[in-house]
Amino acid sequence: MCGIVGYVGSQRAVPVLINGLLSLEYRGYDSAGLAVLNNKNIDVFKNQGRVKNLTDNFDLDSVASKVGIAHTRWATHGKPSDLNAHPHLDNSKTFAVVHNGIIENYDKVKKFLIANGYELYSQTDTEVIPNLVHYYYNKLTNDVEFRQAQMLTYSTRYSSVDDVLLALRCATGDLTGSYAIELLASFSPDQVYIAKKDSPMVVGSGEGENFIASDIPAILQHTKNFYFIEDGELGIVKPDGVTFFNGSLEKINKELKSIEWDAEASEKNGFDDYMLKEIFEQPRAIRETIGTSIVDNAIALPELDGVDFKKFNMIYIVACGTAMHAGLATKSIFENLAHIPTIVDMASEFRYRNPLIDDKTLCVFISQSGETADTIAALKLAKEQGATTISVVNVIGSSITRVSDYVLYTHAGPEIAVASTKAFTCQVTTLSILAMEIASKRIGSSIDSKIKELCKELSHIPDKVKEVLDNADEMKSLAKELYKSKDVYFTGRGFDAYVATEGALKLKEISYIHADSYPSGEFKHGPIALIEKDVPVIGIATNEDINAKTVSNLLELLTRGANVTLVTNQKIENPEIQHTVKIPECSPLFASILAIVPLQLLSYYVAKEKGLDVDKPRNLAKSVTVE
Numbered sequence: 325m326c327g328i329v330g331y332v333g334s335q336r337a338v339p340v341l342i343n344g345l346l347s348l349e350y351r352g353y354d355s356a357g358l359a360v361l362n363n364k365n366i367d368v369f370k371n372q373g374r375v376k377n378l379t380d381n382f383d384l385d386s387v388a389s390k391v392g393i394a395h396t397r398w399a400t401h402g403k404p405s406d407l408n409a410h411p412h413l414d415n416s417k418t419f420a421v422v423h424n425g426i427i428e429n430y431d432k433v434k435k436f437l438i439a440n441g442y443e444l445y446s447q448t449d450t451e452v453i454p455n456l457v458h459y460y461y462n463k464l465t466n467d468v469e470f471r472q473a474q475m476l477t478y479s480t481r482y483s484s485v486d487d488v489l490l491a492l493r494c495a496t497g498d499l500t501g502s503y504a505i506e507l508l509a510s511f512s513p514d515q516v517y518i519a520k521k522d523s524p525m526v527v528g529s530g531e532g533e534n535f536i537a538s539d540i541p542a543i544l545q546h547t548k549n550f551y552f553i554e555d556g557e558l559g560i561v562k563p564d565g566v567t568f569f570n571g572s573l574e575k576i577n578k579e580l581k582s583i584e585w586d587a588e589a590s591e592k593n594g595f596d597d598y599m600l601k602e603i604f605e606q607p608r609a610i611r612e613t614i615g616t617s618i619v620d621n622a623i624a625l626p627e628l629d630g631v632d633f634k635k636f637n638m639i640y641i642v643a644c645g646t647a648m649h650a651g652l653a654t655k656s657i658f659e660n661l662a663h664i665p666t667i668v669d670m671a672s673e674f675r676y677r678n679p680l681i682d683d684k685t686l687c688v689f690i691s692q693s694g695e696t697a698d699t700i701a702a703l704k705l706a707k708e709q710g711a712t713t714i715s716v717v718n719v720i721g722s723s724i725t726r727v728s729d730y731v732l733y734t735h736a737g738p739e740i741a742v743a744s745t746k747a748f749t750c751q752v753t754t755l756s757i758l759a760m761e762i763a764s765k766r767i768g769s770s771i772d773s774k775i776k777e778l779c780k781e782l783s784h785i786p787d788k789v790k791e792v793l794d795n796a797d798e799m800k801s802l803a804k805e806l807y808k809s810k811d812v813y814f815t816g817r818g819f820d821a822y823v824a825t826e827g828a829l830k831l832k833e834i835s836y837i838h839a840d841s842y843p844s845g846e847f848k849h850g851p852i853a854l855i856e857k858d859v860p861v862i863g864i865a866t867n868e869d870i871n872a873k874t875v876s877n878l879l880e881l882l883t884r885g886a887n888v889t890l891v892t893n894q895k896i897e898n899p900e901i902q903h904t905v906k907i908p909e910c911s912p913l914f915a916s917i918l919a920i921v922p923l924q925l926l927s928y929y930v931a932k933e934k935g936l937d938v939d940k941p942r943n944l945a946k947s948v949t950v951e
């Protein structure tokens with residue numbers, strides 16, 4: 325997840341671009357850069373680190389250009405570095421691009437470009453874009469037949485074709501994945517070309533000037549009038565107007581919409597809090613996390629090339645807090661699919677209990693921040709004892725990624741709210757993919773069709789999360805009923821038991837209500853003594869093989885006075901249960917990704933009802949860098 329800004333108009337571009345980047349830093353902050361048109365040349369200023377480094381390191385006050393594009397990066401392909409920072413130029417330095425999103429087939433495009441004489445210098449997926457535009461621009465201007473064919477394909481109703489736009493359209497036709505692209509051409513003064521698919525982009529309209537950004541906050545101080553760019557659309561942005569095109573390069577009219585946000589609301593994209601924004605970002609975050617690791621319904625994890633999965637006789641999954649719950653929620657996938665004993669451990673315990681580790685042990689570490697002190701220490705211990713280590717991390721270049729033998733990145737984007745939400749669902753996604761990879765490598769072709777079916781199923785999860793989010797109001801109403809409670813209990817069996825544990829953690833950490841979880845079968849062995857009239861119990865039942873037992877345990881609690889809410893994707897119509905929250909059907913292996921979402925929403929709305937600061941709960945820090 326990155327942020328982009330663009331400007332064309334009568335002011336100096338640099339201050340507009342820098343201010344825009346500063347308000348987009350919540351989308352990423354590991355490197356920043358900008359490119360401006362300067363008398364048929366493109367000047368690029370970029371470096372690793374926050375936006376402030378740009379103004380500290382370069383004399384930007386002397387840059388007079390009135391046209392520019394800019395980017396703040398959250399690394400996905402290629403570690404944070406000056407070289408990998410955007411903008412990227414093509415080899416001839418004719419085109420400059422900033423890009424938000426992930427080009428899934430960049431490796432294939434890269435090979436194509438290299439075969440056609442191009443050199444690529446960075447490790448990014450983005451650098452293929454300006455070079456591909458250059459390739460097509462060259463072909464359009466030198467190959468008459470090719471040009472005619474493209475004119476027929478794209479521009480039958482658009483007589484005065486802009487060759488750069490046509491080259492950009494040809495290039496995006498070759499790209500799979502997501503992109504919001506801004507493109508400068510050194511010979512096209514006063515204009516920025518744009519294209520979008522599956523990454524956000526708005527164009528802000530001003531008097532004799534126009535603005536481009538990934539999110540409204542970046543340009544809200546300049547205008548309140550916006551065009552919202554849809555997937556597949558392209559545009560040419562000039563000082564006196566914007567021309568939009570559909571994917572066939574037909575001109576289209578777009579409605580200009582006025583936004584009445586204040587600056588604070590806009591940083592959160594209209595959401596009241598970062599936590600709610602991050603909960604709602606989950607469909608995109610999960611989709612980007614799946615990214616290139618599933619291709620044609622098969623697992624593709626080149627990051628793990630060289631790991632001999634057959635040699636392992638056990639797996640430890642080690643992490644803290646919510647990240648550890650992601651491990652618990654996927655433990656059974658490792659065991660049932662890959663047939664390998666798997667232990668999930670808290671990093672703070674693992675490191676002090678002399679775990680049995682040798683070179684036949686695989687240790688998997690999970691961390692959003694990549695900086696959690698206990699997880700780093702546990703990782704070092706595992707390495708010292710000869711284990712192979714794989715880490716699942718969100719922050720590129722963080723400490724854990726530097727120590728671990730292998731790294732799989734989640735692509736949740738920056739998580740700012742202290743309570744982890746989108747990082748959890750992305751961790752479960754990546755761990756599920758890892759479990760499928762291990763199963764494939766250990767078991768071989770006899771499991772191919774099962775993996776194929778599961779890959780298909782996982783690819784539909786982002787849309788199903790969106791369906792759950794569409795019913796957020798249901799959890800808002802439930803929160804109004806529950807927020808005065810002193811205790812809340814969560815319960816389930818199998819995968820659902822771990823969703824219950826994560827649900828309880830979310831509620832207690834931001835609402836300060838005492839919340840606990842027990843596997844449904846355990847209540848009778850003690851905790852049922854806590855149940856009295858009107859105590860809220862949230863049950864989760866997503867696996868048809870064990871639902872009946874969970875429901876029967878819930879009814880036992882209900883007869884002792886509990887106020888029961890059931891989160892389920894099954895057809896359970898029990899009139900005695902006070903509330904039933906329906907989520908979409910899916911394989912029980914991935915149901916935790918869907919089932920946790922209503923619980924995240926419930927915690928959020930309960931904390932709001934109590935008037936608490938949900939983004940910064942008391943006593944907690946986002947990154948726990950001490951043990």
Ligand code: F6R
Nearest residue numbers: 645646647691692693696743744
């Ligand atoms: C709870 C939460 C924490 C973190 C834990 C590990 O909402 O965010 O429990 O999951 O501190 O942090 P990371 O994943 O950064 O290692």
